Amino acid sequence: MTGLRYANKVALITGGSSGVGKGCAEEFVKAGADVVICSNREGEGAAAEAALQVLACEQGAGSASFVFCDVRRDQDLRALIDTTVSRYQRLDCLINNAGWHPPHKPIDDFSAHEFQELIGLNLISVFNACKFALPHLRRTGGNIINIASLVATIGQRHAVTYTATKGAVLSFTKALALDEAANGVRVNSVSPGNIYTPLWQEAIDAAPDPARCRADGEAAQVMARMGSPQEVGRLCVYLAADATFTTGVDHIISGGAELGYGRKTD
Numbered sequence: 001m002t003g004l005r006y007a008n009k010v011a012l013i014t015g016g017s018s019g020v021g022k023g024c025a026e027e028f029v030k031a032g033a034d035v036v037i038c039s040n041r042e043g044e045g046a047a048a049e050a051a052l053q054v055l056a057c058e059q060g061a062g063s064a065s066f067v068f069c070d071v072r073r074d075q076d077l078r079a080l081i082d083t084t085v086s087r088y089q090r091l092d093c094l095i096n097n098a099g100w101h102p103p104h105k106p107i108d109d110f111s112a113h114e115f116q117e118l119i120g121l122n123l124i125s126v127f128n129a130c131k132f133a134l135p136h137l138r139r140t141g142g143n144i145i146n147i148a149s150l151v152a153t154i155g156q157r158h159a160v161t162y163t164a165t166k167g168a169v170l171s172f173t174k175a176l177a178l179d180e181a182a183n184g185v186r187v188n189s190v191s192p193g194n195i196y197t198p199l200w201q202e203a204i205d206a207a208p209d210p211a212r213c214r215a216d217g218e219a220a221q222v223m224a225r226m227g228s229p230q231e232v233g234r235l236c237v238y239l240a241a242d243a244t245f246t247t248g249v250d251h252i253i254s255g256g257a258e259l260g261y262g263r264k265t266d
């Protein structure tokens with residue numbers, strides 16, 4: 001079957017119970033992979049595991065399982081990687097996806113403590129997961145995909161803390177790619193623009209005019225829509241399975257949101 005581009009390989013996806021991570025999990029299962037997802041939301045993780053298992057069953061290939069893990073805790077991440085490797089005896093791809101975008105506000109309203117907490121979730125977790133997974137990835141000639149964001153490159157209003165964490169993920173990815181090339185491990189990042197996920201819905205629900213907020217989200221792309229989690233998942237399968245001469249590169253998937261000059265002031 002031409003679709004099974006990642007058969008007999010193991011992919012671990014943090015935050016695979018929702019949104020972009022779940023879309024990645026679906027596409028890796030469709031590619032025939034054994035997929036482990038983690039989340040700090042027990043019920044959501046179990047529901048995603050069940051849905052992914054149905055998908056694997058229907059196509060007669062691939063598998064999925066859920067492991068509870070709060071990526072902010074080193075010991076949870078260590079246990080996640082140990083569980084994955086003892087379950088499948090190998091690890092081929094790590095996708096660091098778990099993360100959060102706080103509500104928009106100016107720098108004056110962010111505290112240093114909030115910033116530190118976000119660095120823990122969006123950046124230190126990526127460092128730890130890579131560090132714990134690398135001994136296994138070096139054995140398989142595997143690869144890492146870090147989910148950054150388009151706004152790491154182009155900035156975003158009232159989002160200094162989030163944008164800084166994702167910018168750090170981009171730089172971290174390039175530096176790690178340099179170090180790990182000699183060990184046969186590729187390290188890339190993916191920078192989504194607006195992808196319609198529960199996190200985006202959270203922003204819509206919190207907006208004073210939710211319909212306007214969603215319409216603005218869609219109009220930000222030259223393609224006049226948001227992307228889907230599965231579209232990001234297919235890019236990640238390509239990076240893991242096919243992009244064998246690509247390392248240290250950021251891959252923007254944005255529907256053209258960053259193209260062209262436009263009005264930037266009121």
Ligand SMILES: NC(=O)c1ccc[n+]([C@@H]2O[C@H](COP(=O)([O-])OP(=O)(O)OC[C@H]3O[C@@H](n4cnc5c(N)ncnc54)[C@H](O)[C@@H]3O)[C@@H](O)[C@H]2O)c1
Pocket residue numbers: 014015016017018019020021038039040041069070071072097098099100101121147148149150191192193194195196197198199200
């Ligand atoms: N949706 C977008 O438009 C967009 C754009 C650019 C980048 N991103 C990035 O994509 C990633 C996923 O975003 P999403 O929109 O799918 O969000 P989402 O809220 O739908 O899903 C986030 C996932 O991360 C998990 N998670 C959150 N905190 C965790 C923790 N402490 N421990 C373990 N798991 C945790 C959640 O359980 C969930 O599975 C994030 O890193 C986000 O910054 C999203």
